[in-house]
Amino acid sequence: MASQVTDKAREQTPAIVHTNQTARVQTLTPGQNPFLHAVLDAFARRTGVPVLINTSLNIKGKPICGTPEMALDCLTGSGLDALLLEDWWVTKR
Numbered sequence: 386m387a388s389q390v391t392d393k394a395r396e397q398t399p400a401i402v403h404t405n406q407t408a409r410v411q412t413l414t415p416g417q418n419p420f421l422h423a424v425l426d427a428f429a430r431r432t433g434v435p436v437l438i439n440t441s442l443n444i445k446g447k448p449i450c451g452t453p454e455m456a457l458d459c460l461t462g463s464g465l466d467a468l469l470l471e472d473w474w475v476t477k478r
Contacts (some may be wrong), residue, residue, distance in 0.1 A: 386410055390406050398436050399437055444462060447459075456470055457470070
């Protein structure tokens with residue numbers, strides 16, 4: 386669903402805001418996906434921002450990542466800092 390974005394959301398998470406000032410919001414409960422819920426919770430505790438961006442994961446002009454190897458190549462060849470791949474948290478550093 387698309388929702389209007391608040392001033393606080395525009396300030397804290399500008400990457401989620403579309404040009405029409407909306408964002409496509411997806412929510413989940415611990416019962417729907419315990420692992421992803423735990424990741425969101427840990428990220429919120431660490432950063433103060435309880436939002437992750439769900440993306441198709443590709444670099445402009447390249448195909449969407451369809452394998453773990455492609456995802457790792459995307460990480461190393463892009464401006465991403467980290468990648469959650471299955472249950473592995475992979476960083477460039």
